[in-house]
Amino acid sequence: MDKKERLFGKSNFISYLYLPLTLLFYEIVVLCLAGFVFNFGNFVAMVFISFASGTILNLLVSLSKHEKWNAWLAFIIIEVIAFIVMVSYFVQDTYQNFTNIATVFGGAEGIVKEFGSALVELIKNNIPKILLFEAPAIIFLFLGPIFHVLKFRKNKPKGYVCMLLAFLVFEAVGIGLSVRNQENRDKLTAEYDFNTVVRCFNLETGLKMDLLYLTFPNPYESVFVAEDDTEYSFSSMDFDADYNADKIAALNITNGSKSIKTHEMGIDYSALASSEKEKAIHNVHEYIASLEPANTNQYTGLFKGKNIIFISAEAMSLEMISEDTMPTLCMMQQEGIVFKDYYQPYWNGSTSTGEFSNLLGLIPTKAMYSYEHTLNKNLYLTIGNVLMREDYFSRAYHNGTVEYYDRNQITPNFGYEKFIANGNGMEEGLSGNWPESDLEMMQYAVPQFIDEDPFSVYFMTLSGHFPYFHDLSIMVEKYEDRIKEKGYSDVMSAYICSEIDLEEAIKYLLEELKKAGVYEDTVIVLAPDHYPYGLTKNDAWGTDQNYLPELYGYEPKDLMERDHNTLIIWSPVLNELDPIEITEPTYSVDILPTLLNLFGAEYDSRLLAGRDVLSETEGLVIWPDYSWKTAKASYFALNNRFVPSEKLIAESKKADDPEAYLNSYKENMKAIVRNKMTFSSNVIDLDYYNILFGN
Numbered sequence: 068m069d070k071k072e073r074l075f076g077k078s079n080f081i082s083y084l085y086l087p088l089t090l091l092f093y094e095i096v097v098l099c100l101a102g103f104v105f106n107f108g109n110f111v112a113m114v115f116i117s118f119a120s121g122t123i124l125n126l127l128v129s130l131s132k133h134e135k136w137n138a139w140l141a142f143i144i145i146e147v148i149a150f151i152v153m154v155s156y157f158v159q160d161t162y163q164n165f166t167n168i169a170t171v172f173g174g175a176e177g178i179v180k181e182f183g184s185a186l187v188e189l190i191k192n193n194i195p196k197i198l199l200f201e202a203p204a205i206i207f208l209f210l211g212p213i214f215h216v217l218k219f220r221k222n223k224p225k226g227y228v229c230m231l232l233a234f235l236v237f238e239a240v241g242i243g244l245s246v247r248n249q250e251n252r253d254k255l256t257a258e259y260d261f262n263t264v265v266r267c268f269n270l271e272t273g274l275k276m277d278l279l280y281l282t283f284p285n286p287y288e289s290v291f292v293a294e295d296d297t298e299y300s301f302s303s304m305d306f307d308a309d310y311n312a313d314k315i316a317a318l319n320i321t322n323g324s325k326s327i328k329t330h331e332m333g334i335d336y337s338a339l340a341s342s343e344k345e346k347a348i349h350n351v352h353e354y355i356a357s358l359e360p361a362n363t364n365q366y367t368g369l370f371k372g373k374n375i376i377f378i379s380a381e382a383m384s385l386e387m388i389s390e391d392t393m394p395t396l397c398m399m400q401q402e403g404i405v406f407k408d409y410y411q412p413y414w415n416g417s418t419s420t421g422e423f424s425n426l427l428g429l430i431p432t433k434a435m436y437s438y439e440h441t442l443n444k445n446l447y448l449t450i451g452n453v454l455m456r457e458d459y460f461s462r463a464y465h466n467g468t469v470e471y472y473d474r475n476q477i478t479p480n481f482g483y484e485k486f487i488a489n490g491n492g493m494e495e496g497l498s499g500n501w502p503e504s505d506l507e508m509m510q511y512a513v514p515q516f517i518d519e520d521p522f523s524v525y526f527m528t529l530s531g532h533f534p535y536f537h538d539l540s541i542m543v544e545k546y547e548d549r550i551k552e553k554g555y556s557d558v559m560s561a562y563i564c565s566e567i568d569l570e571e572a573i574k575y576l577l578e579e580l581k582k583a584g585v586y587e588d589t590v591i592v593l594a595p596d597h598y599p600y601g602l603t604k605n606d607a608w609g610t611d612q613n614y615l616p617e618l619y620g621y622e623p624k625d626l627m628e629r630d631h632n633t634l635i636i637w638s639p640v641l642n643e644l645d646p647i648e649i650t651e652p653t654y655s656v657d658i659l660p661t662l663l664n665l666f667g668a669e670y671d672s673r674l675l676a677g678r679d680v681l682s683e684t685e686g687l688v689i690w691p692d693y694s695w696k697t698a699k700a701s702y703f704a705l706n707n708r709f710v711p712s713e714k715l716i717a718e719s720k721k722a723d724d725p726e727a728y729l730n731s732y733k734e735n736m737k738a739i740v741r742n743k744m745t746f747s748s749n750v751i752d753l754d755y756y757n758i759l760f761g762n
Contacts, residue, residue: 087121089203103266112244113269119237137219160607164415165265167277170435192609257287263692289347295735312365330672331360361672366681368667374589381531383595385633393570403637410654411632421596428659428675430747445757451482460519465527466508500541505530505572530568533601535561593635651686
């Protein structure tokens with residue numbers, strides 16, 4: 068056999084290397100473009116896993132005796148892989164998180180309907196990257212038909228045996244390296260998050276784990292772990308139990324629940340656990356029984372009987388609010404309850420998961436699917452459902468497409484008798500531009516509920532939606548004159564203009580409340596759905612650089628700096644009190660229990676993952692990758708980094724073993740976080756509120 072025959076004939080090793088190297092190429096390209104946590108062991112694991120899968124693919128494309136059929140099958144496989152990788156990358160580039168394939172394709176129809184014209188721009192802006200992803204297929208065609216380098220011939224039985232053995236060796240080494248330490252094992256099992264797995268390991272491992280858990284539910288999702296009941300000798304709380312008590316008493320608020328000392332509902336969870344045969348439900352009962360209910364406080368019932376307007380604000384940010392450009396929002400932020408350390412974690416699902424956390428008081432554990440997963444489930448404790456049971460008039464409004472995220476089916480389940488959006492009535496009040504106006508939505512909706520007594524209304528805004536380009540946003544034309552002297556970049560000015568429309572909507576709302584004589588009797592809650600990720604460098608939509616530093620005034624180095632935000636809970640009644648400042652770390656999951664306390668509702672604080680921020684419960688903020696923050700410490704799960712506060716460090720030095728003291732705190736908080744995630748998942752998965760309260 069001459070050299071040419073060895074290279075291009077039956078002993079063609081280039082053919083056997085092509086598919087494994089193609090898989091490895093895609094992994095390296097995606098992770099380099101998207102950014103990942105480099106770890107040498109995980110990188111070596113990625114190489115072995117790519118070669119394992121490539122070896123199986125080699126076996127598949129050598130089964131037929133027809134070489135051309137085998138070659139075409141190899142080409143089709145490469146194109147399918149290229150498509151999956153391309154979609155995964157561009158979704159990540161757009162939403163700044165890797166999202167599993169089921170979620171991506173599950174929402175594809177809505178994305179095409181809502182952003183069809185923008186998708187064309189995405190393709191036009193990314194021809195070079197599309198060609199990069201298509202490079203293996205192009206090279207395959209070049210080496211195959213033209214130079215006949217790639218040969219996929221049928222093997223003898225021993226050849227297939229060798230391939231299977233090679234696959235087993237490569238896969239075993241890859242898996243072994245992936246689970247070599249407890250941190251890695253936790254990321255793949257008990258603390259599984261698709262985005263985290265992809266960034267720490269590789270895309271293929273993420274896809275495999277996701278397929279595994281779709282086929283066989285992750286057993287850790289129904290397992291609670293023991294929490295340490297150690298009392299740390301200092302408290303981070305700066306809480307005065309009598310603050311504002313006299314002034315609240317002077318308001319003469321009548322609320323029967325004032326006599327109740329704890330937020331619980333008389334349910335014996337221990338008894339339920341002892342009689343429950345289904346293990347998952349038993350575990351939830353037992354977990355809740357282990358918790359202490361929160362105490363009521365001087366603010367319990369402060370908003371009893373008042374109207375409420377709850378607004379999830381698209382891409383709202385703390386730093387966008389200034390007295391000269393957004394005076395109404397600025398006034399409400401300063402005169403309402405003041406949140407000094409508030410976060411809206413980015414939940415791997417964009418707007419829908421932001422709404423989920425805002426309204427449910429639970430952590431969205433299934434990325435974008437979390438919202439859809441609530442369909443036909445009992446959401447007994449949402450503020451909408453609680454107030455609807457008290458005969459409040461209820462409506463929900465959105466100036467986006469009525470069927471996007473299946474909102475037409477899901478939103479009423481949150482406690483709003485009717486949902487009106489673009490496509491079932493709202494279009495009558497909208498101009499048909501992009502983005503649709505929050506002000507126009509408010510002008511259409513307010514006359515429908517302003518004369519009802521009392522009312523509970525929900526808005527999901529749209530004007531702040533990306534992309535932020537002058538030629539794509541009608542908001543620039545409407546409001547650019549207001550900010551010409553600010554010196555903003557074009558992208559930043561487009562973002563600020565889009566949010567000025569929210570300012571105008573709120574200004575109009577307050578004016579109408581005053582005209583109707585219900586201004587004093589109304590509460591407004593304004594919560595962001597996520598940070599403005601449309602300001603990040605985004606090749607998908609053509610954003611040429613990261614504009615967050617221009618907005619924030621600093622370069623966000625981690626997810627906590629990125630997701631630091633604001634929450635507005637405002638009512639004129641608060642002007643009768645001294646300022647209420649919340650200094651503890653607080654986040655969107657805390658909104659619902661805080662409102663339930665303020666409205667004097669009957670609820671059990673143990674049935675929610677968040678806390679009433681006006682209670683003595685210490686603050687905890689949780690991110691979807693199992694990172695967390697308290698006033699005492701922060702933990703970054705991607706790189707397993709624990710950052711204790713100076714107070715916690717000083718306290719640890721008084722212990723016999725300072726390092727063990729700090730580690731004990733870290734591990735206990737990790738257990739608490741894991742349990743809250745598990746609980747949140749089970750409430751929806753098991754329809755747990757339906758078990759407790761019935762249909």
